[in-house]
Every structure is written in C-alpha cells, then in structure tokens.
Amino acid sequence: MRPRHGPEGRSVDRVAGVLWSEDEVGRAFAMGIEEALEEAYRRWSTLVYSLARQGCRNDADAADVAQAAFVSAWRGRHRFDPARGALPAWLVTITRRRIADHWSERSRRSGAAGVGQDLIGAGPVEPGVFDHQLDRVLDSVVIADAMKDLGERQRHILGLAFFEGMTHAEIAERLDLPLGTVKSDIRRSLERLRERMKGGIDVD
C-alpha cells in the first residue's frame, strides 16, 4: 500500500469527535465492525459512485453498481487483508468487477431477448478509455481530499484561484494580504497537492 498521505504524518479525519485513520477503517472493516462500512461509505462513496458512472454511463445503473460494490465488499470482507493493501484500492478493484458484471448481465439479457447486440455506444467503455478516466477520478479524489488537509488560509486562497478564477493579485486585494504571501501560499499548497497526487491511491 502506498499511503495517500505525505511524510508529515498520518492523515486523519475527525469523525464525530474521534479520529479514525485510513488503516483503522480498513482493519475495522476486515473485522466486520458495521460502523466501518458506514465510514468507508462516507469516505469513498464519491470515488466508487464516480467510477461506476464512468463505467456505466448511466446514473441509475451507476447507483446499482455502487450498491453492489459496497455490499459485495462487505460480504467478502474476510478476504480483505488490511496488511496487504488499502481499503479504497480494494473498493476500486471490486467496483471494476461489478461494472464488468453489469455489462455481462446486460448482454446476457439482450442476447436472451433476441436483441443480438447492444447498440453502438451502449456497450462497455473501452478498457483503455476507462483506465484513463479511472486515473482522473482517482487524482481528483486524492486532490479533493488533500485540499481538506491544507491550512484554512491556504485552502481559502486556493479555492478562490481554482473555483472563482481569481488571479493572485485579486486574491491579495480581496483578503488584504501581501502579494508575496499569496504567491508563496499558492506555490506551497500546489506543491503539497502534487506530492499527494504522486502518492495517490495505489490500484493495480
């Protein structure tokens, strides 16, 4: 497992007053502690559902696939070894299988109904294309997560740059901060995000 957090320490989330590290969620999941499934859902449902949407190209099917992924991960938890990999990576593997199941079930059904073949564009996403989208989803999930770990000021500044398209000069004026402070905050924040993206979530 490559940890999704940097060398500065383990990444932790505050859950109703107490901390669960990613490892703790994984171990509790493997032990069958029900709260761990809820915590896994809280942390990684966006990842699983977004992947399912990329794989299914249909929101309703994606919801079914995401449901099947979480339920089968839970039922198969005795095969998840926290010492050998991170829980989100395992969830990604299982989500891919459920997407494949979805398409084989569909083609089986359309075959049985005598439809012969799916219409063009209604079949599975080509593996190469899906892998590319998978990487993009993973990067975005990691970055969204890493943003939460930035200091409040850094997160605010980066948010203005990313999502409101403000220049560093505009940000400096809006927040009444020296230009150099905004510049170096942006640089440091982007460098931290880049490190986290390199660490990523390790999937095979």
Added chain:
Amino acid sequence: MSIDYGDPHCDDDDVSLLALGESAASECADHLRTCPDCTRRVLDMRAVVDAARPTDADLLAPAPIGLWERIAAEAFEASDAADQDPDPPQQPGMVVPLVRRRRWTAIVASAAAASGLIIGGAAVWFAVSGAQDRPVTVAAAQLVRPDTDAVMGSATLQRTAAGMALAVQAPQLPAPDGGYYEVWMATPDTVTMVAVGTINPGESAVFALPAAMDTGAFPVVDISLEQFDGNTGHSSVSVARAVF
C-alpha cells in the same frame, strides 16, 4: 525545489501561477520558450490544477441520496447471505485469519465456564452478577498503534469483587514528551467516550469503572496523548487502541 537567485530558470512561484493560467514575470515567459525543463514543471503542476478543477465538472459526483440506506439494508439485514459473494476466492495469503471478536468470544466463554456460569447470549457476559473471589477476565484485546499496527500492550476487562475494572498494560508506550497519557473507553462509533484515568509508559494500571457504566456499550479502549493544557476533552491524538 528552490532555485537560487540569479538562476535563469523560472522560479517556483511563477511555475505555480502559470499552471493556474496566470501570466508570469516576463523573463520567465521568455525563458519558457527555450527551456524544456521549465515547460515540464509547468505541465506537471497543471496536472494538479486539472485534477482539482476537472474540465468535465461532474467527473466526481457525490453518491445519490438514499444509496447508503439501500446499502445498509442489504449489507446488514441479510447477514445470512454472506456466502453470496460474487468474487472468486483468492490465494490463501489474502485470507484474514480470524475475526477478532470470535477470539474474544472464546475467552469470555471459557472464563465464564470456569466460574460455573451459564451463557445465554452476548449481553449476558456483561450482565452476570455475583461477586468473585478473584478477577474474572470478561474480554481481552491487544492495544495497537493506529497508524502502524505495532502492538503497544493489552487491555483486559475484568469483573472483580468490587465491580468492573479495566486493566491496561502498555509497555511499549514511548515517553509522552512533556504531556501524559489518558485511557478512555468509547462506544463503537467512538462518539461517546469515558475517561478512566491516566497511565505512565511501562506501567500496568487497573482502573475501577463506574458501577452504573454499561461496559458492553464501550468496547473501544483508547490511549491518547494529552497536554497539560486544562482541556479535559480527548486530544484527538490516539497512540494505542483496542477493541473488545
């Protein structure tokens, strides 16, 4: 990477601004036309910006409302369906050897059997009354460091003549570095926590638990690193944890 003054390459601040789509200092803009290294640095950083601000705004989509309820209903209510697992078995190395709770069950059952008690169900372990001459172990678990899994010691829930007690041995705790360690018991969701006392590294401690405490509802033992700051709440720095 920091660049020395006088270095002709673009400085890191300019690389970040360019990645965000801003214009950079003119000497950097000129330099970029001829320097593949700096061009690569900008592109690398732009990949970060693109991941944060994807062109297809719905690349990440939150799961629809109600999905959790569907999952919980299927995962928790149909527990007998655990065999309906669509994934193929993996190599033996992937199998998690034992669900810890089972092991504790065995400990509890044998302890209770030794004292001649009849076991009727899980809740009974904690509800059995009657003073014992010596402490009976009701549950035991290893204390592990949450981030590394290193074994830090053990925690034992005991029934004594005087009531319930938590015994903690933590020989592997490092020096608390100006602070101190506090032992907590918590509900499984770790929302509700009870501070049971402080412990020093290398020490074995036995904490008497409040008579009114439903110990079965607090299966998590947590040791936190606290500072002498007057704040009585959990510091959020967990150094060891066990689950009964």
